Amino acid sequence: MSLVMPRSTALPDPDYDSAFYDGVPAKRLFAWLVDVIVITLTTLILGLITLTALLWIWPLVYLGVSFLYRWTTISAWSATLGMRLMNLQLRGPTGGILAGGEAAAHTALYLFFSASMILQIISAGSIALSRRHHGLHDLVLGTAALNRPG
Template structure:
């Protein structure tokens, strides 16, 4: 008896970019502005924490910024499948099942995003993929099968 095991992943249930293009219209530009908003909010939170600790946290700025960024992104994505910047820009992250990201998926997405952001080449690859790809997925999105789409009404 021979058995063949298939390790192929199940097909994505994200909206099809060719038949449901409305979900992907303007996504690269919206992602950029959402990112700018999120970076501004994370910086504001980090500066506020530094001031509240009488500048003690400023000695550990990179670590504090990274921690705030991780918590902000994970909590907001887990709570509504979008960061506050994404919500303002009317975007939402969806997983390979087409559903909103769960808390665990939000954590994995954030870890993948921060890892790609920490290195120039993966960040550059992500930017190119977001601009030219059918689903406008960054490298971190492709790794876990997620995509940012225009929020369904």
Template sequence: MYSAPVNHLPDPERQAAFYDGVTVKRGIAWLIDVVLIAIATAIVSAVTILGLFFIPMIYLMIGFLYRWVTIAGGSATWGMRVMAIELRNAHGERLGAGLAFMHVLAYSVAMSLMLVQIGSVILMFVDERGRGLGDMLLGTVMLNRRG
């Protein structure tokens, strides 16, 4: 017997407040995170002196770790927290370390392939839940923070 998967996420039609403005907030949160990662990269690069020769690699490593640790620790990066949004899994729960890692990995892959990232951003604007490609693959969704 076949049974459809249960989705515990808010309904975008009946509970639209969970999704209102999330795509724009997500973009602003991304900008905040980029600035924070750039500042951390500048500090690490300057302190290590040799790091000045490896700024792009340091930026990538700090960015990956920053996103993974903050999402695993509170289901949102600091930029997302400022914008009062958070990631949730298909059951409406906060992301654990494993799913946070997979989400950041999907983001990193999309960012390394411009057409994939453009497609993902377009999906965020046209999907009823504002999900990007990584969200669709992993069953995650960005919501306005509850409470």
């Protein structure tokens, strides 16, 4: 008898549709690096535009820019620019692309889990080792990063 209830999902099965999950952990890492660079450059440009005033509160600006960047790009394309570059797309438990509210929840949970080094390590381990390469935020929401179909 299993203690964990199986979660019903319309996401592709990794055993039957493995092409959706091929190389996803490495692609997610490279996508994350691209996104961090975009966010960092954006915050530095904002700091320069404001004659370094925003650099005094750089962590808050970085958090705000990160949330807005991730939320708007995931709402628009169900992927950040880094994910698009790596040919990845986020899908919800129904198998569809993420809507604005789902993108906001995904982003908020990602940033919450990223605030703790221990949770980041657990999330990275989960991405590397789980069948659907879920991060902690993906596990909570039932989402997955897939190779973009088509």
